[in-house]
Amino acid sequence: MERQLASKRDTRRTLYACLLGLLCALLVSVDLAPVPTKAVEALWPHATGAVYIALEVLCSFPGREGSLLVVAFGLLLARPAATVYLGRDADRPRMRGASTWVVPALFALAMVFGRSFDVAGSAELVCGGISEGIKAALSFIGWLLLARIGIVYLFRLLDRARAAADAEPTGCGARPSPASRAAAFVFDRHPFALPAALLALAWLPCLIGYAPGLFMWDTGTQILQWFGHPNNASSYLNLIDPGTTILTQHHPPLTTALIGSCVQLGMALWGSENAGAFLFTCLQFTAVICSYAHALAALARIGCPRAARMAAFAFVLVVPVYSNYAVLITKDVLFAAALLLFVTQLVLLVRAQRTEGAAFGGRDIALLAASALGITLTRNGALAIAAAGIVPAALVCLRGSRRGEARTGARRGLRIALGTLGAAVAVNVALTGIVYPALGITPGSRREVLSIPFQQTARYVREHEGELSREERDAIGAVLDIDAIGVAYNPNKSDAVKNTFNEDATAEDLAAYFRVWASEFARDPVCYLEATAANYYAYFYAGHASSWSYTSDFSREVMDWEMLTPYFSFSAPDHPVVRALDGLCTLWRTAFQKLPLTTLTMQAALYCWGLIALTAYAAHTRQGRMAVVLAPMWAVLLITLIGPCNAATYFRYAYPLAVLVPFAFAYAVSGACAPGMAPADRPCAQGPQAPGATTPDAA
Known part of the structure; x- marks a missing residue:
């Protein structure tokens, strides 16, 4: 009887682990990119409202060609997911702690917002609407579950290595290989x-092959x-x-x-x-x-x-x-x-x-x-x-x-x-x-430490140029080329904006510029945050295939x-x-x-x-x-x-x-x-x- 009960518990645990692994793999594979209207209409020609939003979300999941990879990945995750989320009471204390949730949550945020900035150059794939928010939330949950598995296994590996450092050498009493x-x-x-x-x-091949x-x-x-x-x-x-x-x-x-x-x-x-x-x-x-x-x-x-x-x-x-x-x-x-x-x-x-x-x-x-x-x-x-x-x-x-x-x-x-x-x-x-x-x-120039505010100003000028007053244009123009920074703005690199810096700008000019900078931040803080995120997101977004310069x-x-x-x-x-x-x-x-x-x-x-x-x-x-x-x-x-x-x-x-x-x-x-x-x-x-x-x- 006890064997039968234990067998049923193991079967349920295996089933739950497979379902959890499949769920994690499915949510991670959600595509945050915009769904074409034709793809939704192909499923429901006259869909509107909540139905249209639901179809948008469904179209973001992998299609037939990607389903086998998702299933395979999910089954591979089954055992790690069982260890982390369905672990026995004796194993759970080592998996507790704020760090095993905080780090995965930060990683999930980086993956979701990083994908948005990588594709759209802004946070619109996360905050652009109801369907975008739902897809981002699902992706966040998937990356959170996956990252927590990773951090727990990493901590366990480091714990074992630390224990081995204080253990007796393995070669004692026997001839080593x-x-x-x-x-x-x-x-x-x-x-x-x-x-x-x-x-x-x-x-040595690099030293010779890349000579001099x-x-x-x-x-x-x-x-x-x-x-x-x-x-x-x-x-x-x-x-x-x-x-x-x-x-x-x-x-x-x-x-x-x-x-x-x-x-x-x-x-x-x-x-x-x-x-x-x-x-x-x-x-x-x-x-x-x-x-x-x-x-x-x-x-x-x-x-x-x-x-x-x-x-x-x-x-x-x-x-x-x-x-x-x-x-x-x-x-x-x-x-x-x-x-x-x-x-x-x-x-x-x-x-x-x-x-x-x-x-x-x-x-x-x-x-x-x-x-x-x-x-x-x-x-x-x-x-x-x-x-x-x-x-x-x-x-x-x-x-x-x-x-x-x-x-x-x-x-x-x-x-x-x-x-x-x-x-x-x-x-x-x-x-x-x-x-x-x-x-x-x-x-060196003072401009070297001002990349962040200069990028924020350039993005603001690009998006709100018609709203700038004469006083604001003059204050910015005394420090940067107001007519060039909006066009020269590159979200990933501030050099083009920094190069317009006026080396003769006085302390008073910089003070006036920062007053305008602060007032514009109060008007559109999202623009400033997006400028900063667009300039640095790839330090934390692991999905970007960086070019090798x-x-x-x-x-x-x-x-x-x-x-x-x-x-x-x-x-x-x-x-x-x-x-x-x-x-x-x-x-x-x-x-x-x-x-x-x-x-x-x-x-x-x-x-x-x-x-x-x-x-x-x-x-x-x-x-x-x-x-x-x-x-x-x-x-x-x-x-x-x-x-x-x-x-x-x-x-x-x-x-x-x-x-x-x-x-x-x-x-x-x-x-x-x-x-x-x-x-x-x-x-x-x-x-x-x-x-x-x-x-x-x-x-």
């Missing part, structure tokens, strides 16, 4: 040198600036002393000097600007690989499970984002490498203060200080990012200095953290306030730029090996970009949602130590969201997040063992330690 010994040799015994060598070997390096518009601009030639970053500014230098702070002067001096050195030593560009590419390539290898070695020092380190390494090794950007000549790549080193050193500092600071020596202090200066000198406004990382580290050390064990180490860590921040602030103030003005290096063809286009060719002759080597490797790397990148699942790795949304999920997990598990990693990442994202471009236009603004996310996930599952002791170092509870478990090299 050859694969296990090889992994231990690479990731435990030589956690810096061998991963670096493997990355260099795997990425991938160019972008900023690359050409910075080279022209260094050599004192006319360029589009100096022409619009009121230069301090054009007779002395045309260098500006639009691009960080340090990166301009590095790129320009390498080109200059190539021309002096080998008579070739291409050799100089390739020299810089090789130096950047080496710096990027070393930053990744150092992060892996640091994770070994703090006790991160080998499997997590191998997963982070494999992701970076295989996904073409990382190899392509390693040879892209731009300030963003150097900044990301310095940021990864900076965050890694903060993690080591926080761990070391628990053991009287013995594990954080002079070399670590030097790397922390150098990386803090590196991020502030390779990206404008990055001092806030440095502070976002150092402040949580200082708070952890301060808390440790007031209680419990290792007070001396905590106080030492506090001094190191505050000293690093003080040094970074002092150097940046000295450079921007004394050194750069003395050298005649002109500050920095290709070898695009690089050759920049090399042939009419501003660059009168002074330089940059070109890719015309050699069959180079052409073959170029084609191979391009094919690999295109495959990742086009295949259904791997395409997510080429989109900014994956890494932004990775940050959100990690933050939720840290809050869910009360891991305060994650703040030293998450706070700088949030600072990067927030600064990016006042920038000029949507992620659908350029991926490079999200590239620093893409660099940090794999290592941040690995850090989230690192155990509570002592610094300097990786899981393979722990003695077995019974029997001798397995062969192949070795002490890791220092990071």
Whole structure:
């Protein structure tokens, strides 16, 4: 009898799970795009009112050609849906918590509104009418159910990885397999040198195939600036002393000097600007690989499970984002490498203060200080990012200095953290306030931090131009070209509007402009919100297939730029090996970009949602130590969201997040063992330690 009852319960549970999976798949597949009138009339020629609305909604579901995919997807979701929504009482506590609902709800909103902005450029597919609202609500429910399954499974996976980090090594008392010994040799015994060598070997085709390096518009601009030639970053500014230098702070002067001096050195030593560009590419390539290898070695020092380190390494090794950007000549790549080193050193500092600071020596202090200066000198406004990382580290050390064990180490860590921040602030103030003005290096334009209000004004002018008073036109016209911004407005990119900024505008002109800006916001807040959403939605909308800007063809286009060719002759080597490797790397990148699942790795949304999920997990598990990693990442994202471009236009603004996310996930599952002791170092509870478990090299 009991068996029969149990069998009936299992049958009902299986049926409910299948129905729930099918419902989820069906709702996710709702098409928010407008339904043609002919499609409704084909079902009911004279439908009106509520019947017409119901038919519109029905026509938004998949047709016959898509029904098999929906059914297949729904059946695949049956078991996960049963685990999450029909779980037994013993399993439910681990699935509770606000984060397992809040993050999916935010994701569902991003998918629904993102689809609307992707198709219509506004929120009209969500708020345009009754049928639009119903379809959006159904889609929201489907994405909510699906995203909650994903977040619960992600949290469970991270929980298991954390538990494994504190468990006994699996090889105790038994001879490990050859694969296990090889992994231990690479990731435990030589956690810096061998991963670096493997990355260099795997990425060598990109270095050769894309020689002398991938160019972008900023690359050409910075080279022209260094050599004192006319360029589009100096022409619009009121230069301090054009007779002395045309260098500006639009691009960080340090990166301009590095790129320009390498080109200059190539021309002096080998008579070739291409050799100089390739020299810089090789130096950047080496710096990027070393930053990744150092992060892996640091994770070994703090006790991160080998499997997590191998997963982070494999992701970076295989996904073409990382190899392509390693040879892209731009300030963003150097900044990301310095940021990864900076965050890694903060993690080591926080761990070391628990053991009287013995594990954080002079070399670590030097790397922390150098990386803090590196991020502030390779990206404008990055001092806030440095502070976002150092402040949580200082708070952890301060808390440790007031209680419990290792007070001396905590106080030492506090001094190191505050000293690093003080040094970074002092150097940046000295450079921007004394050194750069003395050298005649002109500050960047004020327009660079005004993308959001300028886009809002441009959209308002485009939609309400006939309603503007003479006073409003004059106030806007003193700051922007009132006759051009409505036509020039691009929802995804603010450069066209920013380029009309009047560099001679006074503080009074800006004050008058912002008064008009505020009054127009009060009249049409929806217009302002849509302008902002249209400029940034692709950072959170995972459905957009972003174009890949920095290709070898695009690089050759920049090399042939009419501003660059009168002074330089940059070109890719015309050699069959180079052409073959170029084609191979391009094919690999295109495959990742086009295949259904791997395409997510080429989109900014994956890494932004990775940050959100990690933050939720840290809050869910009360891991305060994650703040030293998450706070700088949030600072990067927030600064990016006042920038000029949507992620659908350029991926490079999200590239620093893409660099940090794999290592941040690995850090989230690192155990509570002592610094300097990786899981393979722990003695077995019974029997001798397995062969192949070795002490890791220092990071």
